[in-house]
Structure formats: C-alpha cells, structure tokens
Amino acid sequence: MILQHINMLYFLWLIPALAVVYVYAWQKRKAGLKLFIDAGLLDRIPVSVSYVKRFWKSAAVLIALIFLIVGMARPAWNPKPETVERKGRDVVFLLDVSKSMLAEDLAPNRLERAKLAILDCIERLEGDRIGLVAFAGTAAVKCPLTLDYGFFRMMLKDISTDSIARGGTLIGDAIRKVMTDVFDDQVKEFKDIILITDGEDHDSFPVDAAKDAGEQGVRIIAIGLGDENEGKRIPVTTETGTKTFLKYNGREVWSRLDADTLRKMVNATPGGKYLNVATGAIDLGNVYARLIATAEKKQLASDTIKRYEEKFQIFLAVAFIILSAELLVNERKNGKRSQGTASALFPGT
Numbered sequence: 001m002i003l004q005h006i007n008m009l010y011f012l013w014l015i016p017a018l019a020v021v022y023v024y025a026w027q028k029r030k031a032g033l034k035l036f037i038d039a040g041l042l043d044r045i046p047v048s049v050s051y052v053k054r055f056w057k058s059a060a061v062l063i064a065l066i067f068l069i070v071g072m073a074r075p076a077w078n079p080k081p082e083t084v085e086r087k088g089r090d091v092v093f094l095l096d097v098s099k100s101m102l103a104e105d106l107a108p109n110r111l112e113r114a115k116l117a118i119l120d121c122i123e124r125l126e127g128d129r130i131g132l133v134a135f136a137g138t139a140a141v142k143c144p145l146t147l148d149y150g151f152f153r154m155m156l157k158d159i160s161t162d163s164i165a166r167g168g169t170l171i172g173d174a175i176r177k178v179m180t181d182v183f184d185d186q187v188k189e190f191k192d193i194i195l196i197t198d199g200e201d202h203d204s205f206p207v208d209a210a211k212d213a214g215e216q217g218v219r220i221i222a223i224g225l226g227d228e229n230e231g232k233r234i235p236v237t238t239e240t241g242t243k244t245f246l247k248y249n250g251r252e253v254w255s256r257l258d259a260d261t262l263r264k265m266v267n268a269t270p271g272g273k274y275l276n277v278a279t280g281a282i283d284l285g286n287v288y289a290r291l292i293a294t295a296e297k298k299q300l301a302s303d304t305i306k307r308y309e310e311k312f313q314i315f316l317a318v319a320f321i322i323l324s325a326e327l328l329v330n331e332r333k334n335g336k337r338s339q340g341t342a343s344a345l346f347p348g349t
Contacts, residue, residue, distance in 0.1 A: 002308055004074040011069045015062055022058045054331050064322040071315030076308035088128040089190045089292060090145055092178050093118055096197035097161050098136040098169040099246060100255035101225075103198070103232040105279045110225045113282060114196045115156055117223075121194075121284035122149055126293055131182050134159055135174035137166030137202075141181055171197060171265075172204030175220075179213055189217040192292055194284070195265070198226040199258030207264045214269030221291060222262040222274045223282065231256035 003009070095118070101111035122130070130152055132143035140163070143155040175193065183191055193213070199222075210220055226232065231254040234246040246253045259276055266272030273291055 001075055001077040004076060004308075004310075006073055008069060008073040011072070012066065014069075015066060018062060018065070019058075026054075050331060053329055057326050057329055057331065060322050060326040060329075064319040064326070067315045067319035067322070071312040071319065074310060074312045075315065076310045076312075078309045079306035080309075081306060088126065089192060090129045090131070090183065091192045091194060091292060092131040092133060092145070092182050093156075094133050094135065094174055094178060094193050094195045094197075095159065096136070096169065096171075096195075097134045097159060097163050098200075099161055099167060099234050099236070100169065100198050100200055100253075102161060102234050102236070103226060103255045104235060105227045105232040106225060106277075109235075110198060111159075111161065114223070114225060115159060117282035117284040118156060118196070119153065121288050122153065124285040124288050124293070125149065128292070131178075132156060132159075133174060133178055133182060134163045135170065135177070136161070136164040137168035137170060138164055139170070139174040139177035140164060141177070145182060168202045169197070169200050170204035171195070171199075171201045171206040171261075172209035174204075175206065175209040175213055179216070179218070183218070191218045193218060193220045194223065194287075195220055195262070196223045196225065197262070198255060199224055199260075199262045200255065201258070201261060206261060207268060210265035210272075211268040214272070218269060219271045219273075220266050220269045221272065221287065222266050223284070223287075224257050224259050224262050224274065224276050224278065225282075226255060226257035227279055228257040228259050228276075230254075 095111075095114060097111060101114070102109050104110075106113040127147070129145040129147055130143075130149070131141070131145040132152060132155055133139055134142050142159065142163070143152050146152060175195075178193055213220065233252050234255055235243055236246050237243055257276075257278060259274070263274050266274045275287065
C-alpha cells in the first residue's frame with residue numbers, strides 16, 4: 001500500500017488533542033454538577049447519563065476522524081503494470097542576437113519581444129524536447145535538447161546581444177551549428193528549427209544551409225522581425241550612459257527585415273513556414289499549436305510504471321458510517337430516570 005498524500009497524516013496529531021478536550025469537558029461537567037447540587041445529595045441521585053455510552057460516543061468520533069485523515073492521505077494498493085509512451089518533436093529556437101535586434105521598431109526592441117514570444121510558446125508545449133541556440137557572427141548552443149523547461153527559461157533569460165562576442169549575422173552557419181551540435185546523428189525527422197531574426201545575413205549562404213537541413217527532414221519555421229521597408233536605426237549606449245545610434249564609416253546603420261531570404265529558406269525545407277511578423281504582434285504559442293503540436297511526433301521514450309488503485313473511498317465510507325452510528329446513540333440510561341430522580345429528591349413522592 002502507498003499513501004499518495006502522506007503529509008496528510010500530520011493531522012493525526014488532532015486525535016490526542018481532541019481526546020484531551022473530551023477528558024477536560026467531562027471533568028468540567030462533573031465539577032459544575034457538584035456546584036449545582038449539594039455534595040451529599042449528589043451521591044443519592046440516580047445518574048441518568050450512561051458514562052459507558054458517552055465514552056463510546058467520544059471514541060467513535062476519534063476513530064472516524066482517524067479514518068477520515070487516512071482517507072485524505074489517498075491510500076492505494078493492488079498495483080498493476082502499465083506502459084506509458086511519451087511522444088513529441090525536437091524543437092530548437094534559433095535566436096538572432098546581433099546588434100540589429102536592438103532596433104526598436106518592436107517595443108521594447110526586437111530581441112526582447114522575441115524572448116517574450118518564446119516564453120509564451122513554452123507554456124503551450126506538450127512534451128516536446130526544446131533547445132536554444134544564439135547566433136550573431138558565430139553561433140553557440142545555450143541549451144541542448146531537454147525536457148527541463150525551467151532550465152531553458154533560465155538560459156533564455158540571460159540571452160542578450162553580449163551572448164555572442166563576434167558581431168555580424170551568419171544565419172547559414174547557425175543552421176549548420178544546429179544540425180551538427182544539437183540534433184543527433186540519427187534520423188532528422190520530427191525536428192523543427194524556429195528561426196527568429198530580422199533576416200539580415202553576411203554571406204553565410206543561409207538558403208544552401210536550409211536546403212541541406214531540409215534534405216535531412218528538418219523543417220524551418222522562420223519568424224521575420226522588423227520594418228521591411230524603411231528600417232530602423234540601432235540604438236547603443238556609450239560608456240557615459242548616453243544613448244546614441246550605431247554608425248559604420250561615419251554613417252548611421254539602418255536595419256531592415258530581409259523577408260525574401262527567409263522565404264527562400266523555408267521553401268527549401270519540407271513543410272517550412274515563413275511568418276512575416278514585421279512590426280506586428282508575435283503569438284508563438286499559436287504558431288506552436290497550429291504547426292508543431294498537430295504535426296507527426298516520434299516516440300521519445302517509453303516506461304513501465306505501477307498504477308495503484310485508489311482506495312480512499314473505503315476509509316471515507318467507514319468514517320461516515322461511524323459518525324452516523326454515533327449520532328443515533330443516546331447518552332442516557334434506559335428506564336424511568338425521571339421517576340427515580342424525583343423519588344431520590346423527594347422521598348414522599
């Protein structure tokens with residue numbers, strides 16, 4: 001037998017406490033009776049209350065309470081083996097952390113909005129393994145494939161534009177990093193890359209990298225962030241705390257969304273999808289529900305567990321029966337107590 005809520009047994013300390021209350025109440029009742037009736041006369045009065053019945057009524061309440069507490073602990077027995085299979089997909093979030101992601105065409109900026117969207121997506125996961133790769137001029141695995149969503153959140157929280165020391169944006173190299181360092185060497189089916197970027201790339205051949213991934217069965221879902229037309233300047237903070245904008249060769253750098261490259265990338269993978277968020281709202285949770293949760297899943301693990309039959313109902317039923325019986329028992333003795341009491345007080349009657 002096992003107890004699934006064993007902490008409930010701490011309430012058993014109520015039993016001795018309640019027993020003390022009962023004993024105290026009996027003593028106070030007797031002391032009060034002595035104050036009401038002369039001590040010499042009290043012994044001559046036939047007592048109408050059965051102390052045996054009173055004792056068993058009190059004991060019934062305590063026993064019923066014990067059964068109730070044990071029932072609350074959810075006892076179970078008669079274990080039966082049951083095979084549990086876990087299915088899911090491997091999902092890697094490939095997050096652009098280059099300086100261009102600091103552009104504020106999405107509030108507060110592209111990078112922070114992307115991180116919030118990923119957190120929303122995590123809340124909708126249904127047993128999938130997830131990983132996190134940050135990239136700019138190089139790529140780094142920040143979280144390998146895992147089911148520990150808490151660890152993933154912790155690693156995502158620390159992501160910033162300082163997570164990758166080398167500047168630039170090499171999307172193609174980042175995809176190759178995922179394929180070699182995150183996904184295992186087994187079949188690449190049932191695997192997705194969620195690429196979140198503004199699409200700007202510095203000659204890393206991202207379309208070719210996407211095509212190679214697609215040939216191995218990996219699907220790319222690209223989320224395009226930023227203004228596709230006019231673009232936005234990239235804010236930076238100087239050592240003195242002054243806010244200015246990133247410059248190159250004396251001119252301010254404007255970052256625009258390169259949607260065309262992202263469209264070509266997703267078209268090179270089976271079932272790939274491009275979502276042109278631009279400067280609008282991101283709902284990655286909905287994207288997951290539509291594109292990933294409904295997709296074919298592989299068996300990630302199986303295990304045989306012992307499933308116990310819960311029997312708390314038996315203990316609750318016994319407690320109810322005992323309490324019902326206690327209510328039906330009268331504390332008073334059988335017989336004509338009124339006449340006997342009157343004769344003792346008034347012998348002439």
